[in-house]
Amino acid sequence: MNGVVCVLAVLVSLSSGLWVLRARGAQPRREVEQGGLRLRLDQATWLHEPMDHGDAVRLPTGQGAPGVGQRHLAVALTLFNVAQAPADFTAQELVLTAENGQEWFPVEQEEARLSVRPAQLLPLPLGFNIPASAGWLRLEWVRGTERAVLLSTRPPPGGTSQVEGQERWPQSAEGLPPGSPRAGAVLFHERFACVACHGSPEFQGEVHAAPSLHGFAKAGAARVAGMSAAQYAYESLLFPGAFIAPGCAGNVPCQEPSLMPVYGDALSAQEMADLISYLLGQRERP
Template sequence: MPSSSETRAPPRHHTRLGQVACGLALLVTLIGGALALRARATQPRREAELSGLRLRLVRAVWLHEPTDHGDAAALPALPGAPTQGQRRLAVELTVFNPRGLPVDFAPQELLLTEATTGAVWRPSTGGSAAHTLRPAESLSVTLGFDVPPTPALLRLEWARGTERAALLSTRRPRSPNAEPPGWPRRVEELPPGNASAGSDLFHGRLACTSCHGNPAEPQGPRIGPALGDFARVGATRVAGLSAAQYAYESLLDPGAFIAPECAGQTPCARPSTMPLYGETLSPQEMADLISYLVTPRTRE
């Protein structure tokens, strides 16, 4: 008989159960990791490298329609303009060849997809012919996507062969003839804002940095007014308006007040080229974005 000091071996079925549990735990970990990597790969990012080319999304903006500013009459379509009922997403890109050999790039590699129906739009302006980029050569490209009315989320993607990268998520602005949302008069009537969610909108889906730069880097590149000290400066723009109210009214009507100074201490463009965010944001998103703008700035 074994002595009391000897360790009794565990039953064989307990060993098997332990091995099965460890195997299941490892499988769950691997599946979770794979899903996390897949989710990260599908998140929009403004820069990507596919099949030997690097692409950077410089700017994406929905262009105004004549009726956006109150014109009731249907104006004749100009050559190259979107057809009646469509809205154009203008996209500026830079493409760079880091390789030691020439590489081809075609504007038709960019596509706009609708998440719910799977509809796809190719560039309607900007050309379709392929370009051959020599080693270390950079190419600037401006494309336009004409989109019919849809409330669905849209994704700007870059596809080369079997590789694909998401560059931007956006929504088509409401039609000028659609019933406008009932925006309150005072910013205080919006839901409580979340500055972190507003930062995600500013730096992500809305691509505000393409014009205003990073508010935490006041000396960084930009073409529009600086927003790094908006909590203070915004309160001085219009007498009687707080910085939050000024931001709110400017987002609803960008032409109501034009900032006096843009990049390089030059006057800002008239009319404003800023999109009509009252058509694309929910009240909660509006509150989040304003909360981010009026939060005292730290380096991000």
Template sequence: MFAHSWARALLVLVLLATFAGSVLVVRARLLQPRREAELGGLRLRLERAVWMHEPTDHGDAASLPSSEGAPKPGQRRLSVTLTLFNPGRTPRDFAPRELFLAESSEGTVWAPTLEGSTAFTLRPAELLPVTLSFDVPPTPEALRLEWRRGVERALLFSTQRPQGAAPPRAPVARWPRLVEGLPQGDAVAGSALYRGRLACISCHGNPAEPDSPRLGPSLGDFARVGATRVAGQSAAQYAYESLLDPNAFIAPECSGQAPCSRPSIMPLYGEVLSQQEMADLISYLVGSRAEE
């Protein structure tokens, strides 16, 4: 009788331990970074996360004019590309501020920048790409990108803000030799990149306004001027090679007719752009006109 009771008690303890262990495993899994998650009737996939250099890839080599779309001095921009899908039969709302970047210990939280922060609705079976940016001041803390939807939440990935300018690296080999090898570009999407996430306007100014504040060479009338830079190169090919390797040819004149810096302070955009984004940006530069 005693042996039977002892065996039953032991079985209960084993079951309780197993249950407790299962709970710990479930909690551990919930805290693990996930590139894909489904919350509140929407599915999200994290496609890419890239830290832009500071500020916008220039390290401490330049003091950029303050302009709309650029990170504030001292901030570093994290650009996040997501894919959202509505698998249900009813429309679902999504607010970009459902995603946030948080410090691991201090609890400081950063919401996406104002650009692209408007809520929108996904229809049933609709799939949408979304790009969000987070501008982060200096912090040594580990950072978490989280998605919170109602009472549900998911950790998408962990990262750490780079503390200094990244050393230059050679362009990656995935790029075709000629600009014609890129996809068809979309000038409207390129304009959004120029004025938004890449903040090119903070250095090169507005192509439609020759006197706008700028640090680098003006890109107004680029279709004509760009074709004169390197013998035998079209404006599009010149833009392409300059974006991949800014030191391949340095423009003779920057802001105030002063010589451009050597080496170039322009970033290696081949490290942060997709082929489609590269094509879009070049399409905008070559097609930019004064009447914009």
């Protein structure tokens, strides 16, 4: 009898251990390694349809922007090859899965495979358009037979943009606190290194890859009819893909979808105000 009890105890222990392993496997992990690649989730931001300003002014719906009744989950990931040989990756390996099994893939429909060299590190900005009623979702990385959960989240019910774990952003830039141009300059040139792509807004012709921000107070106010430069900057920082600037470095068309990171989850309201204040305060110089 004692032997039977021992066997039953062992079986219960094993089944409990398997349950714990399954539970751990279902828990979100911000950094996962699968098939020779390491994927880290750096940021996740929920954004609603492009901010509505009434019939007179509406931010144009760009490629990849969510439609009415949808929410947009913008994620920033880092991909790193830890293997000794090149490894392939596609954006379609990332999927948002609902509790009922429904799945959504990134709006960046890139079928071509990325070949990641050994020790190569690549930033990977992706976005998902999800019905507002979707409920709880899991962001999963499916690679071959391996599957890992990176994030558990749900679309915000409505209104303004929402960062995971933070309060929603105000609808208008006017709802931000007063900004400091000096603090904004530090953010632009140092902390976020915006200067690396946009060049210095203080001087003309320094743009490197992204649209020039020289004379932004005037140029930003002319991008969307009826929208102030402050509001244009605000919405561009929250949802870079909603409106694509007409020209980038060398007056070539800017890439779609936008490669600009989503700063809604990286900036506080005060920092957002500081950055916008710095951009608006630059005088045009030759």
